[in-house]
Amino acid sequence: MSGGARPIVAIIKEESRPDASRIRGxxxxxxxxxxxxGRFVGPGSHVVIKTNIFAPYPPPVSVDRHTTAAVVELxxxxxxxxxxxxxxxxxxxKMGRGETTERVMRELGVRRAVEQAGGDIVCLDDTPRVRVEVPGGVVHHQLDYPEIVLRADVLVDLCAMKTHVNxxxxxxxxxxHGLLTDEEKYYGHRDDLDVKLVDILRVRQPDLVIVDGLLAMEGDGAxxxxxxxxxNLIMAGDxxxxxxxxxxxxxxxxPLDVPAVRIAAHARMGPADLGDIEVRGRAVEEVRRRFQPPFNWFRPVDRFVTGSxxxxxxxxxxxxxxxxxxTxxxxRQLGLTAPRQWSVIVGSDPKVPSRLPSEPKHTIVLGDCACAATxxxxxxxxxxxxRREGLIAPGCPxxxxxxxxLEEYLVEIGAVTAEMLEMKRLFIKQKCFDYYRKVDPTWEPEPVAEPAAGSRRGGAEGEESP
Ligand code: SF4
Structure with missing residues (x-):
């Protein structure tokens, strides 16, 4: 971060849910x-807005379509x-829910809202990409970056306000993170994810950031x-x-408890200290609400792994x-299959007893490290x-x-049924849709064809990131 004027962050808040017109305001x-x-957008420019709609659920999982339309109009x-x-x-x-970006954009009404506001949508799944150097990159030295984002005159980061297990x-x-290819996204889901997030910023920082905090999220997000x-809050920052x-x-x-903020500030990309930031509009203390952190951030994660x-x-x-x-x-998933006893073996050097407390078919060796342990x-x-029993499941992460x-194996051995998994997915989706209908009675999902049968793999449990 070079010297000079302090970055500005503006906060606008309403006491109750604003309608579409007030969201624009x-x-x-x-x-x-x-x-x-006009400080950011010049006449004749091409503005690219990176929104946050990583899964087929309305707010708070996704950015509100009204906020998206408001930024396009502006x-x-x-x-x-x-x-x-x-x-x-x-x-x-894609894998767990069998969805595509295009389908999600349509079902949530984002495509229609954006087009009515005078914008267009580009799904990054199959957009042209250019291989770029990552100056000073630690995890990534090169990335296959979307050309449309790289060449944009103005880049707007339109994000949600949520907690996140990782x-x-x-x-x-x-x-x-949503700018990357599937392979690049997959690779980053490890303990160096936050370093990687800062690497992505090294290619190009957004010119303008808009935070949709109308309906935020706490707990086991995102x-x-x-x-x-x-x-009922909107923030903007430069x-x-x-x-x-x-x-x-x-x-x-x-802020220093957020690893990506800490690492980016350390790399001098911007300040993490609120004393170095000019806050305009509402004061932080006025609007602050203490969010429940994800389960693994308020207790050591081993509380949920060993002896749980x-x-x-x-x-x-x-x-x-x-x-x-x-693990x-x-x-949590295996716990539901009691009284079956399971052994799960994880890590580069796990110690195991001479006799496992499970049958061989209920033994799981999880991850590349355990699959290579001697x-x-x-x-x-x-x-x-x-014996052709048990599950040896490589992967890193x-x-x-x-x-x-793992899911296929549980179905194979009859520990769960495919129908149970599908019912769970539909139940959760219905719950999310019903909740948002109450928040915004003007919203109805657009009818779109269900994902093809067999297109979902591994969707029952587990968090992921955009
Ligand atoms: S397989 Fe090994 S390196 Fe990879 S996520 Fe697991 S413990 Fe970490």
């Missing part, structure tokens, strides 16, 4: 407090030649397991690190935080392979393909 007022939209009114909203849904949404919060910095928090720092503080968190379920015996050693988290989520774990793997294999 809130967005405009927030940007006016930064100096007006840029068009400033003389933008073209305003394009871009997004690519998560790996989990990153504590997801806001402006995390939103750009997907359908989070809890809605009506905040530096993404400063905006996330203020947003974290609004949510009751110390009577029928799940975890043998973990030399594992990084992602495998701890995934917690998998343990000594007794190697002997155990060999024995499972010879242990994410969707691994979860998919």
């Amino acid at each position: 809130m967005v405009r007022e927030a940007v006016d407090l930064l100096g007006g939209v 840029c068009r009114a400033a003389g933008a030649r073209r305003v394009t909203v871009v997004e690519g849904v998560s790996v989990g949404t 990153t504590l919060i997801t806001m402006g910095i995390k939103n750009f 997907g359908e397991y989070g809890v809605p928090v009506p905040m 530096n993404v690190v400063a905006t996330d720092a203020v947003g974290a503080s609004v949510m009751g968190f110390d 379920f009577e029928n799940v015996h975890v043998f973990i050693g030399g594992a990084c935080p992602w495998c701890w988290l995934m 917690a989520l998998i343990g 000594g007794p774990v190697k002997e155990l793997r060999n024995s499972l392979l010879i 242990t994410f969707r393909p691994t979860l998919a294999r």
